[in-house]
Amino acid sequence: xxxxxxxxxxxxxxxxxxxxxxxxxxxxxxxxxxxxxxxxxxxxxxxxxxxxxxxxxxxxxxxxxxxxxxxxxxxxxxxxxxxxxxxxxxxxxxxxxxxxxxxxxxxxxxxxxxxxxxxxxxxxxxxxxxxxxxxxxxxxxxxxxxxxxxxxxxxxxxxxxxxxxxxxxxxxxxxxxxxxxxxxxxxxxxxxxxxxxxxxxxxxxxxxxxxxxxxxxxxxxxxxxxxxxxxxxxxxxxxxxxxxxxxxxxxxxxxxxxxxxxxxxxxxxxxxxxxxxxxxxxxxxxxxxxxxxxxxxxxxxxxxxxxxxxxxxxxxxxxxxxxxxxxxxxxxxxxxxxxxxxxxxxxxxxxxxxxxxxxxxxxxxxxxxxxxxxxxxxxxxxxxxxxxxxxxxxxxxxxxxxxxxxxxxxxxxxxxxxxxxxxxxxxxxxxxxxxxxxxxxxxxxxxxxxxxxxxxxxxxxxxx
Numbered sequence: 506x507x508x509x510x511x512x513x514x515x516x517x518x519x520x521x522x523x524x525x526x527x528x529x530x531x532x533x534x535x536x537x538x539x540x541x542x543x544x545x546x547x548x549x550x551x552x553x554x555x556x557x558x559x560x561x562x563x564x565x566x567x568x569x570x571x572x573x574x575x576x577x578x579x580x581x582x583x584x585x586x587x588x589x590x591x592x593x594x595x596x597x598x599x600x601x602x603x604x605x606x607x608x609x610x611x612x613x614x615x616x617x618x619x620x621x622x623x624x625x626x627x628x629x630x631x632x633x634x635x636x637x638x639x640x641x642x643x644x645x646x647x648x649x650x651x652x653x654x655x656x657x658x659x660x661x662x663x664x665x666x667x668x669x670x671x672x673x674x675x676x677x678x679x680x681x682x683x684x685x686x687x688x689x690x691x692x693x694x695x696x697x698x699x700x701x702x703x704x705x706x707x708x709x710x711x712x713x714x715x716x717x718x719x720x721x722x723x724x725x726x727x728x729x730x731x732x733x734x735x736x737x738x739x740x741x742x743x744x745x746x747x748x749x750x751x752x753x754x755x756x757x758x759x760x761x762x763x764x765x766x767x768x769x770x771x772x773x774x775x776x777x778x779x780x781x782x783x784x785x786x787x788x789x790x791x792x793x794x795x796x797x798x799x800x801x802x803x804x805x806x807x808x809x810x811x812x813x814x815x816x817x818x819x820x821x822x823x824x825x826x827x828x829x830x831x832x833x834x835x836x837x838x839x840x841x842x843x844x845x846x847x848x849x850x851x852x853x854x855x856x857x858x859x860x861x862x863x864x865x866x867x868x869x870x871x872x873x874x875x876x877x878x879x880x881x882x883x884x885x886x887x888x889x890x891x892x893x894x895x896x897x898x899x900x901x902x903x904x905x906x907x908x909x910x911x912x913x914x915x916x917x918x919x920x921x922x923x924x925x926x927x928x929x930x931x932x933x934x935x936x937x938x939x940x941x942x943x944x945x946x947x948x949x950x951x952x953x954x955x956x957x958x959x960x961x962x963x964x965x966x967x968x969x
Contacts, residue, residue, distance in 0.1 A: 506713070519584075519650065519651055519656055519659060519660045520531035522663075522714075522717075522809040522844070523650070523714075523715065523717070524659065524660055524662075524669075524715020525663060525714065526710070526711065526713070526715050526716075527646065527647075527650070527660065527663070527664065527711060527714060527723045528660075528663035528666070528667040528711075528897045529667055529707050529710040529711050529714060530596065530639070530643055530664075530708055530710065530712075530714075531643075531664045531665075531667050531668040531709060531711075531958035532638065532667045532668065532670050532671030532673060532674070532703075532707040532761075533600065533603070533671065533703070533704045533705075533706075533707035533711070534636070534640050534643065534668075534671065534673050534709035535554075535674075535675055535703050536670045536671050536672030536674055536675040536679075536700050536703055536707070537603050537606075537607065537632070537635070537636050537639075537719055538636065538675075539565075539613075539671070539672055539675035539676055539763060540607065540611075540679055540696070540697075540700045541607075541610065541632060541762060541932060542564075542763040542891060542895070543675070543676060543679075543763045543764055543766065543767055544559045544611070544677070544683070544693070544696070544767070545560065545564065545610065545629075545764075546561065546768070546895070546899070547659075547764070547767050547768065547771075548611065548900065549563075549909075550688055550694050550907070550909045550910070551771075551909070551910050551911075552689055552693060552911060553613075553621065553911065553916070554898075554909055554910065554911040556903055556907075556909050557619070557768075557898065557900075557902045557907055557909065557910060558899045558900050558903035559622070559899070559901055560895075560899055561764075561895040561896050561898055561899020562895075562896065562899060563626055564629065564891070564892065564895040564896075564899075565715075565892040565895055565896045566607075566626070566629075567626070567629035567630055567632070567633045567892075568633065568888040568889065568891055568892030568895070569595060569777060569888075569889075569892060570633055571634075571637055571888040572885040572888050572889060573887075574634060574637045575637050575641050575880070575881040575882075575884040575885045575888065576880060576881045576882070576885065577881075578641045578642070578643045578877075578882050579642075579645070579877035579879075579881025579882075580719075580877060580878055580881070581877070582641065582642040582645065582877040583594055583645075583676070583874065583875055583876065583877035589716075590649075591642070591644035591649065591745060591877075592643070592645060592646050592649065593642075593712055593715060593716075595638050595639065595641070595642040596639055596642065596643060596708060596711055596715075597664055597712050598638050598639075598710070599635050599638030599639025599640070599642075600635075600639060600704070600705055600708030600709050600712065601635075601637070601705070602631060602634055602635030603635035603636060603639060603704050603708065604701045604702075604704055604705040604707075604941070605631065605633075605635070605701075605703075606628060606631045606632035606634075606635050606698050607632070607700055607701035607704060608697060608698065609627075609628040609631060609632075609695050609780070610625065610628045610632060610697065610702050611700070611701075611830070611916035612630070612675040612694045612697050612698065613625070613628075613695060613775070616918065624650075624766070626756070627673040633888075637884065639708055640884055641880050641881050641884045642877065642880070643711070643883060644702060644857075644860065644880035645864070645876040645879070645880035646715065646876045647660055647661060647858075647861045648860075648861035648864040648876045649876065650715075651861065653802065653952065654808070654858070654862055654951065654952040654955065655864065655952070656860045657658035657688060657861045657891075658800060658803055658804065658808070658854075659800070659806065660858075661854060661858040662783070662796045662797075662799070662800045662854055662858075663796075664857065665792070665796055665850060665853050665854040665857065665895055666791065666793050666796040666797075668795060668853065669770070669789040669790075669791075669792030669793035669846070669850065670789065671707070672785065672789045672792065673698065673785060673786065673789035673790075674700070674703055674790070675794075676781065676784075676785030676788075677781070677782045677785035677786045677789070677946065678699070678787070679696045680767075680779075680781040680782045680785065681778070681782055682695050682699055683696050683778060684778040685725065686783075688704070690806070693886055700848070712717065713718075718797070718867075737831040737835045738871060739867065739878070742866060742867050743949065744859075744862070744863050744866055744948055744949060744950035745863040745866070745867065745879065745882075747858065747944050747947045747948040748859055748863055748883075748944075748947075748948060749882060749947070749949070750941070750944040751812075751856070751887050751941040751942070751944040751945045752856055752883070752886050752887070752890070752941070753886050753941075754890075754937045754940045754941030754944070755852065755856070755890070755937070755938065755940065755941050756887050756889070756890020756894070757889070757890040757891075757893045757894045757897070758893055758933070758937040758938050758939050759890070760890050760891035760892070760894015760895055760897075760898075760932035761779070761893075761897050761898055761929060761933055761934050762823070762864040762894075762897045762934050763891075763894070764894075765898050765926065765929045765930050766930070767781050767935045768898075768902070768926065769826070769926050769927075769930045770784065772918050772922070772923070772926060772927050773829075773830075773831075773923055773930075774829060774833050775928070775958075776828070776833070776838070776950065779809075780838060783835055783839060783842070784838050784856050786842075786848065787838065787842035787843050787867065788843070788846035788848060788849075789845025790843070790846065791842070791845075791847040791850060791851075792846045792847075792849060792853075795847045795851065795889045796848040796850065796854065799811065799815075799850060799854050799855070800852040800854070802814065802907050803854070803855060805919020808855045808858060808859050808862075808950055808951070809859075809945060809948045809949075809950075809951070811851060811855050811945075812851070812852060812855035812856060812945050812948075813945050814851065814858070814945060815848045815850075815851030815855065815940060816847035816848070816939075816941065816942040816945060817942070818847065818851075818854060819821070819845060819849060819852060819938055820935050820938050820939055821844075821935075822841065822844040822845035822848055823845065823931055823934045823935050823938070824931050824932070825841055825844075825931075825934045826841065826930050827927060827930075827931040827932065828925075829841075832877075832887075854958060857920060859948070859950070860879070860880070860883055860919070861876075862877065862950055862955065863950065864876045864879050864880075865955060865960070866950055866954075867879060868954065869955070869958040869959065870958070897929065897931055897933065900925070901925055901928070901929050901933075902922065902925055902929070904907050905919075905920045905921050905924065905926070906918070906919050906921045906925075907919050907922050907925070910920075912937060
């Protein structure tokens with residue numbers, strides 16, 4: 506159903522049914538992203554005998570392809586007109602392709618050498634296509650369904666909480682399934698099939714769960730084919746550029762942490778998949794449970810300041826792994842994971858709820874409806890960050906002398922490799938997050954500024 510902004514603004518908050526229906530889709534997004542980011546490098550380097558540098562390069566190339574796909578999909582979704590709305594047809598198609606891609610990647614045929622690499626390259630391209638088809642329109646939908654920064658904060662708080670559940674499935678349940686299947690190819694096959702089914706269920710849940718959404722028609726905005734001038738004009742959107750820069754640093758740090766976590770637990774702390782289960786459960790319980798607190802904090806001190814607070818907690822949460830060794834206890838894993846999960850939950854909530862604010866700012870500033878293009882840039886940012894992160898991990902470990910194995914077996918790594926694992930696990934992401942915090946500090950957009958532009962069309966802070 507389509508309504509005007511005035512009618513939509515009479516509803517103080519989006520209904521619970523919409524919050525849950527929209528939010529469940531992020532569980533599928535999280536499973537697709539994390540299962541490949543975390544377990545594909547481990548599958549290649551501990552089961553299929555492929556070096557981490559090659560695995561990281563394959564991921565990087567697929568992400569670069571994905572960056573082009575994101576912009577195209579975002580622009581098409583802006584101009585799509587259907588009885589299901591502008592974005593929802595893409596959710597359906599993305600769900601089906603994402604399901605098929607996970608089966609392809611984690612249940613591969615018995616190939617080796619060049620044949621295996623070509624097969625995995627194709628699988629990663631299909632995976633990237635499905636992910637983009639779902640995620641880019643999905644990111645644009647909050648701007649279509651809500652008005653006002655607090656409405657968006659509520660809607661996206663449910664999304665972020667359900668993202669925690671998706672991460673729990675992608676990381677903890679996946680580790681348990683791999684362990685249940687023996688830790689080798691059989692374990693990865695079992696994990697891939699279960700994750701694919703969960704992705705299909707949650708993404709379709711979002712497609713059907715948003716069927717009754719009230720999509721807001723933005724008055725005074727027009728949509729058209731994107732041009733180079735469009736992209737140039739977006740550079741003038743100061744809040745968007747600050748947000749994208751901060752998120753790029755955050756995504757690179759997450760792109761480093763996701764694959765390194767398991768390899769660090771296996772090779773340094775010697776806790777194996779059991780350690781991964783504990784890490785993932787604790788971290789994502791904290792993400793889920795922290796949403797009411799972060800929602801309140803965001804309302805009290807503003808999204809920007811809440812984002813800075815989250816960054817200030819997250820930096821020591823990754824640095825503290827520098828002082829761990831094989832004597833670590835379960836509680837030692839839990840408190841570190843709880844600290845990081847709490848902080849990352851706040852960072853994800855604030856940054857994602859700031860995105861539709863920058864979309865509205867763009868529309869009020871230019872008179873153009875291009876939420877899909879803005880969402881595609883945000884998604885490109887994510888792909889670029891995870892691509893760089895995968896490359897840092899792959900080549901960093903290879904330069905450190907990491908020895909790849911087959912059949913899920915492990916071998917003793919050199920002292921240089923252990924040092925590389927510590928650096929990549931603790932120091933590199935901490936430095937990236939600190940750089941991102943500087944850009945968050947420069948972000949200047951809140952409801953007062955948007956309200957002034959809505960009423961008079963004049964930006965009180967035209968420089969940023």
